[in-house]
Amino acid sequence: MQKPALTANAAGHLLLGGVDTVELAQTYGTPLVVYDVAAIRQQIQAFKESLQANGLRYQVSYASKAFATVAMYQLVTQTGIHTDVVSGGELYTALQAGLPAERISFHGNNKSRAELEQAVDAQVGVIILDNFYEIELLHTVLLEKNATCWVMLRLTPGITPHTHQYIQTGQVDSKFGFDVDSGQADQAVQQVLAIPQMHLIGIHAHIGSQIFGVQGFELLANKLVDIAADWRDRFDYVPEVLNLGGGFGIRYTDVDQPLSPATFIDHIAAAFKKRVALRGLALPEVWLEPGRSIVGPAGYNLYTVGSRKDIPELTSYVAVDGGMGDNIRPALYQADYQAVCANHLNAPLVAPVHLAGKYCESGDILIDQAHLPAVAPGDLVAVLATGAYGYSMASNYNRNPRPAVVFVENGQAKCVVARESYADLTRLDQSYL
Incomplete structure (x- = not known):
């Protein structure tokens, strides 16, 4: 050892x-939990610098389920990045910390009506729609409040990384997202585009956690670009944002050999640039959602x-x-x-x-x-x-x-x-x- x-x-x-x-x-x-704040700042900066160096329009969104407290959201606010929340409690904490609502994305596979109302009232930056029930529920809330909001569609891309089965989320058999291969994603985009209260800014996918290889992210980048090109041709809609989620692995023991943010992003950027050129698309804004890799180490x-x-x-x-x-x-x-x-x-x-x-x-x-x-x-x-x-x-x-x-x-x-x-x-x- x-x-x-x-x-x-x-x-x-x-x-x-x-x-x-x-x-x-x-x-x-x-027992006591201790965080080295400089290490958090350095990791956030590494993601930002790598995305900038690759000439990408981007957002880094801290996946706050990894660690969510007022102090952590204050640190996120200081560093100028976004955050994503997965519950009304995380949203409440982020707002209490003073994090601007427009820098918040709201995830979750079973958001309640109360949580959607909370998000709409707060005017969060984007609500990531996870299923057909949620499309209808959010539509009802928006009509009742005479409101509009930005949304993304979470897709299940059918990509399985090499990680523990409990933290795989991109495979077809998953509780998250609209399945691509069965046509659910096509049905969802048509449904949302027909709702004037929802402004669809992009698509999202997350393939899992504690991932050490780049291949899964390269496959995901290619697949999202292909979906964007397909939707352009079939539905006259081109996503402005492609969100690859997070899942970047960290070192827990000697067995773990994590890649740097720069290595991951270099490969992701190269895949995006090659694929959008092949499919005749403009380079979209790229969003990443690191959580574990920011606070874990x-x-x-x-x-x-x-x-x-x-x-x-x-x-x-x-x-x-x-x-x-x-x-x-x-x-x-x-x-x-x-x-x-x-x-x-x-x-x-x-x-x-x-x-x-x-x-x-x-x-x-x-x-x-x-x-x-x-x-x-x-x-x-x-x-x-x-x-x-x-x-x-x-x-x-x-x-x-x-x-x-x-x-x-x-x-x-x-x-x-x-x-x-x-x-x-x-x-x-x-x-x-």
Whole structure:
């Protein structure tokens, strides 16, 4: 197991954003979620610069389901990019953070009437239509409110990337989008074009998550261009925007070999340019929706070591004070992570252990084979690359409070989500007596 490239201070403590993680744990307690803000900014800038370098008209839209808080939306606002939301709660949070509504896209395969009304009232930038029921429902809302809105159609392109089946979304058998091969997409575009309250600006597709190869994105670029050319010839409609979604892979362990944003975008841009020239189209505006690749590598979960269970001739268990309540991904779909001992970063590694959580489930194992030094109760463990789909899927299972979230940058720390208290756990409970 290769040791990740991390920075320690003179005391051998892990530094994040120039801040001592031991001091963070002492100040804010554990479990604790920490984000290196500079790393987020750098990744956003890498996407923007690569798109600009390829001469594309573009929008980068942060897929906020990866991590959605007021502070994160404020950071998105600062960087000048867009965001996409998938619920009324995410939309509300983004608006509370001051993110301009015109820079918000609203996704989801089963938006409620209340959520569509919320989006129309807020005048979000675009609503991505996912199914025929939603076309009719949104049409009804727009008629009742005497309103109009910009929309896109989410298509199911029939492209399956090499990733876990739970995070594949572009194959034909998917709950998302209008199927292309069966003719659903053709039917949907005709239906929307006939509704004067809807302004169709483009088409969207998303093929999955944690993707390491460029081929799926090249195939998707070609397919969307072909659909645009087909619709031009058959329906006299040319999409202004082609949205390829996100899904760019990140490094969780040594096995993962992610490509840079520049490499992905170079291939996507080349495919687009070649295909639009072949089909006689003008180069459309290209939208991308990175989420995991923006916040995933920037996030860290800090835990305090507690009990240890040693079994002769078997791997030992080392338990920490968090687990599946703050990171359910290992239990949900066998996600792999790496960890380090944050208060002894440079200590030699010993035999691997099962890094176990405190939740009452046998499957609450954060890392099955964690390569760590000889840790003892009170030591601080940092699990790396937890910034996507960790806190956003956190729960109060076993009535455990959710952790605090801290942003670190330039040697400064700022708590951006307070730790829940026991009182918070019962705040919404109602007595029946």
